[in-house]
Amino acid sequence: MTVENAAPPPRPNIALEAIHLTLDYRTDNGTVLAVENIDFRIHRSERLVLLGPSGCGKSSILKAVAGFIAPSSGRILVNGSDIAGPGPDRIVVFQEFDQLLPWKSVRDNVAFPLIVARGHSKAEARDAADTALVKVGLERALDAFPHTLSGGMKQRAAIARALAARPDVLLMDEPFAALDALTRSNLQKDLLQLADELKFTLLFVTHSIEEAILIGTKLHLLSAHPGRTVATFDTSAFGLDDIGSNDFQATIKDVGGYLNSSPAEAAA
Amino acid sequence: MTDQASELPLGVTVKKVSHNSGSLSRLIRSTAFRRAIVLIGLAVIWQIGAVWFAKPLLLPSFTQTAAAFWDALLHEDLARSATASLGVLLKGYALAIAIGLVLVSVASANAFLREALLTLTAMFNPLPAIALLPLAMLWFGLGETSLIFVLVHSVLWPFALATFSGFQSVPETHRLVGRNYGLTGARYVALILIPSASPSIISGLKIGWAFAWRTLIAAELVFGVSASKGGLGWFIFRNRNELFTDKVFAGLATVIIIGLVVEFGLFRVLEAATVRRWGMQR
Numbered sequence: 001m002t003v004e005n006a007a008p009p010p011r012p013n014i015a016l017e018a019i020h021l022t023l024d025y026r027t028d029n030g031t032v033l034a035v036e037n038i039d040f041r042i043h044r045s046e047r048l049v050l051l052g053p054s055g056c057g058k059s060s061i062l063k064a065v066a067g068f069i070a071p072s073s074g075r076i077l078v079n080g081s082d083i084a085g086p087g088p089d090r091i092v093v094f095q096e097f098d099q100l101l102p103w104k105s106v107r108d109n110v111a112f113p114l115i116v117a118r119g120h121s122k123a124e125a126r127d128a129a130d131t132a133l134v135k136v137g138l139e140r141a142l143d144a145f146p147h148t149l150s151g152g153m154k155q156r157a158a159i160a161r162a163l164a165a166r167p168d169v170l171l172m173d174e175p176f177a178a179l180d181a182l183t184r185s186n187l188q189k190d191l192l193q194l195a196d197e198l199k200f201t202l203l204f205v206t207h208s209i210e211e212a213i214l215i216g217t218k219l220h221l222l223s224a225h226p227g228r229t230v231a232t233f234d235t236s237a238f239g240l241d242d243i244g245s246n247d248f249q250a251t252i253k254d255v256g257g258y259l260n261s262s263p264a265e266a267a268a
Numbered sequence: 269m270t271d272q273a274s275e276l277p278l279g280v281t282v283k284k285v286s287h288n289s290g291s292l293s294r295l296i297r298s299t300a301f302r303r304a305i306v307l308i309g310l311a312v313i314w315q316i317g318a319v320w321f322a323k324p325l326l327l328p329s330f331t332q333t334a335a336a337f338w339d340a341l342l343h344e345d346l347a348r349s350a351t352a353s354l355g356v357l358l359k360g361y362a363l364a365i366a367i368g369l370v371l372v373s374v375a376s377a378n379a380f381l382r383e384a385l386l387t388l389t390a391m392f393n394p395l396p397a398i399a400l401l402p403l404a405m406l407w408f409g410l411g412e413t414s415l416i417f418v419l420v421h422s423v424l425w426p427f428a429l430a431t432f433s434g435f436q437s438v439p440e441t442h443r444l445v446g447r448n449y450g451l452t453g454a455r456y457v458a459l460i461l462i463p464s465a466s467p468s469i470i471s472g473l474k475i476g477w478a479f480a481w482r483t484l485i486a487a488e489l490v491f492g493v494s495a496s497k498g499g500l501g502w503f504i505f506r507n508r509n510e511l512f513t514d515k516v517f518a519g520l521a522t523v524i525i526i527g528l529v530v531e532f533g534l535f536r537v538l539e540a541a542t543v544r545r546w547g548m549q550r
């Protein structure tokens with residue numbers, strides 16, 4: 001593993017890079033390989049989607065990028081430097097609705113990382129929070145407490161909270177998986193519009209092929225047990241208006257072909 | 269927004285009841301009204317039972333007790349006794365809560381300290397605080413320090429147990445959110461763990477408060493707060509010795525009244541302003 005010691009030349013346009021990333025987790029019967037030798041790069045304003053069946057370790061990769069778990073080998077670089085634990089340069093939007101802190105109003109939830117991690121004053125943070133919440137369409141729920149919101153509104157608030165913190169890379173772990181179909185489709189559209197406007201860099205994890213093609217500019221397909229790279233796709237050509245087009249459908253079929261070792265999960 | 273709609277009318281109804289007592293059906297539905305009826309009912313049963321029993325030296329009636337209460341409040345040292353008890357109680361309680369929070373916070377960071385806390389709690393929680401009083405008197409003499417020692421013992425372990433289980437059940441997502449923003453150590457505990465565990469912490473505060481009251485009154489029955497100013501337990505003990513049974517009842521009633529005021533005036537208000545408002549507890 002000589003590569004590990006070789007410093008990569010500075011490539012200012014790369015926001016996030018994973019090099020020979022291998023992850024394993026401990027069970028009572030020893031260590032199990034979760035992800036083996038994954039490489040990917042996300043340039044600024046790109047949206048990379050990790051797609052694969054359950055058990056492919058896509059969420060583990062995201063957790064490693066967030067700094068929650070340490071890789072057993074390989075490197076993760078943000079803006080060319082190795083990450084050291086979790087940090088507000090990589091804000092995560094989780095799938096779970098309880099990611100909003102129930103003891104804070106929606107506004108204070110969004111202001112929270114700005115205050116504790118970015119050193120903003122309370123007033124500044126609240127102004128920024130209001131701006132972000134208006135962007136995701138929650139201008140009428142600023143003072144509401146999270147438990148009074150619907151699932152979709154909670155995820156919108158979580159996205160606003162992540163965007164307001166202006167991370168270098170935005171990490172999303174199946175953020176729409178627990179939503180009903182209509183809400184999910186609305187949030188996908190709104191996320192794409194926000195991406196057009198704000199040009200954020202995104203690492204997105206999903207098991208839905210259609211969502212992956214729609215959201216991503218690049219797809220990274222993984223196989224399960226352990227997670228290995230199967231294929232990569234460039235899906236930057238597809239936008240909101242292309243859902244249902246022949247090209248879009250053909251790509252779904254193409255991608256599905258790579259994942260058909262476990263068709264039920266891939267099609268979900 | 270349907271969730272919000274179902275939340276709002278509840279708060280509105282409660283508010284209207286307290287302001288608009290003209291409507292009888294609304295009055296009957298209010299908690300305060302039901303609570304008052306229960307208290308009046310208990311007093312009536314007490315009164316009838318005592319009059320029928322007709323031995324005021326053993327069981328004074330409600331009205332006799334009320335008169336004795338009033339008399340003791342005006343002409344004797346009931347108010348001072350209550351204040352003395354409350355003062356000691358608050359000192360011991362606050363000290364125990366502070367120690368408990370520190371212990372549990374430290375224990376949540378280190379597996380060894382966690383085991384130490386669990387072992388200590390398992391050892392001392394079943395040990396009645398009052399059983400330590402002879403030892404406390406030996407170590408600290410007859411006085412406030414001994415009382416505070418047994419008070420801390422009575423509050424610390426049940427509170428630590430409740431708080432620790434609250435910390436243990438903090439959802440993984442809350443933990444990850446806190447770590448995501450780079451929170452560690454004391455800031456992580458204060459900004460994530462404590463608020464997230466607040467339902468358990470408040471329930472620990474309530475249990476601790478009840479334990480503290482019991483222990484203090486029991487300890488004061490042995491000796492007062494200090495030679496010069498006795499507490500409520502001492503007030504009860506003195507009056508029993510002189511067979512002023514109505515005053516004994518007045519002393520017991522004072523303990524109960526303070527308990528009710530703290531439960532409904534303090535803890536319920538605290539819950540309404542925090543965990544209920546946040547939807548963390550129904």
